[in-house]
Amino acid sequence: MKNFFVYNWQVRDEWFLWSQQLTLQELVQQRTGGVGSILHTLFHIVEVEYSWIRAIQGEEDILYDFSDYKTLNKVSELSNHLRMEIIQCIEECLKGSVEKLVNVPWDDKNFTIIDILHHLVAHEIHHIGQLSIWSREMGMEPVPANYIGRKLFED
Amino acid sequence: MKNFFVYNWQVRDEWFLWSQQLTLQELVQQRTGGVGSILHTLFHIVEVEYSWIRAIQGEEDILYDFSDYKTLNKVSELSNHLRMEIIQCIEECLKGSVEKLVNVPWDDKNFTIIDILHHLVAHEIHHIGQLSIWSREMGMEPVPANYIGRKLFED
Numbered sequence: 001m002k003n004f005f006v007y008n009w010q011v012r013d014e015w016f017l018w019s020q021q022l023t024l025q026e027l028v029q030q031r032t033g034g035v036g037s038i039l040h041t042l043f044h045i046v047e048v049e050y051s052w053i054r055a056i057q058g059e060e061d062i063l064y065d066f067s068d069y070k071t072l073n074k075v076s077e078l079s080n081h082l083r084m085e086i087i088q089c090i091e092e093c094l095k096g097s098v099e100k101l102v103n104v105p106w107d108d109k110n111f112t113i114i115d116i117l118h119h120l121v122a123h124e125i126h127h128i129g130q131l132s133i134w135s136r137e138m139g140m141e142p143v144p145a146n147y148i149g150r151k152l153f154e155d
Numbered sequence: 156m157k158n159f160f161v162y163n164w165q166v167r168d169e170w171f172l173w174s175q176q177l178t179l180q181e182l183v184q185q186r187t188g189g190v191g192s193i194l195h196t197l198f199h200i201v202e203v204e205y206s207w208i209r210a211i212q213g214e215e216d217i218l219y220d221f222s223d224y225k226t227l228n229k230v231s232e233l234s235n236h237l238r239m240e241i242i243q244c245i246e247e248c249l250k251g252s253v254e255k256l257v258n259v260p261w262d263d264k265n266f267t268i269i270d271i272l273h274h275l276v277a278h279e280i281h282h283i284g285q286l287s288i289w290s291r292e293m294g295m296e297p298v299p300a301n302y303i304g305r306k307l308f309e310d
Binding site: 003004007032033034107109111115118121122125126127129130132133134135136142145146 | 188273
């Protein structure tokens with residue numbers, strides 16, 4: 001499970017790098033499907049991941065508003081800023097009982113930690129797949145998505 | 156790991172059902188990005204999954220040609236036809252040593268079983284994300300991609 005997160009974070013960082021070649025207008029331009037723009041997709045991935053992690057930790061949700069993060073640097077910094085807490089939480093989770101039920105403020109149902117972790121992995125990969133279509137529509141090569149052949153860890 | 160495959164197969168089957176509302180022309184229409192059409196994407200997901208599973212089993216790769224599968228029924232039947240063998244292989248893999256190295260005919264490198272399984276999960280979710288953009292571009296609601304809240308197994 002942890003490897004999927006490491007993969008997602010690596011691919012996400014490559015999309016942040018890739019995005020540096022775009023203008024802000026291209027980044028926030030409304031596109032069809034998903035959450036509507038490249039920058040909003042990256043923000044959404046970060047924000048959704050952190051909300052679920054806060055819920056797992058039993059902490060109150062922190063609401064981030066995209067209108068406060070409308071530059072590539074701000075979204076990228078938010079992603080970096082939250083990562084260490086997320087890594088620690090995931091490592092703790094995987095050492096403990098992953099069947100523990102978690103209460104979330106945006107749903108009446110409870111969810112197990114392991115289901116939440118699966119959800120986060122699939123959520124990010126899904127949105128990254130969307131970015132790959134938009135990049136081709138812009139005539140640009142997307143970040144490679146392959147899991148295999150990637151070096152996820154330092155030797 | 157198995158749950159990710161069950162999720163992917165469920166979502167894939169929902170895309171097969173969703174695709175029934177399209178004409179064959181819409182299904183094979185060239186679109187920008189990915190492997191180029193909705194039907195080809197579904198075929199590609201099935202075909203890639205099976206190739207890696209064959210490699211894990213130490214069996215020779217069977218080459219499927221998309222030109223022989225250019226109807227929704229044919230791709231859906233191929234997906235169903237291969238699934239039982241794939242399920243059995245994955246269950247066997249997860250009982251054994253997932254660090255075992257696998258030789259594949261399309262690459263000089265060897266890959267561990269666990270890396271291959273990660274790759275297959277991410278590969279399918281990525282392509283399904285692409286379908287979701289194309290469906291919105293056609294003015295249609297995509298199949299929901301949420302992992303959480305989904306009933307993956309019978310009670």
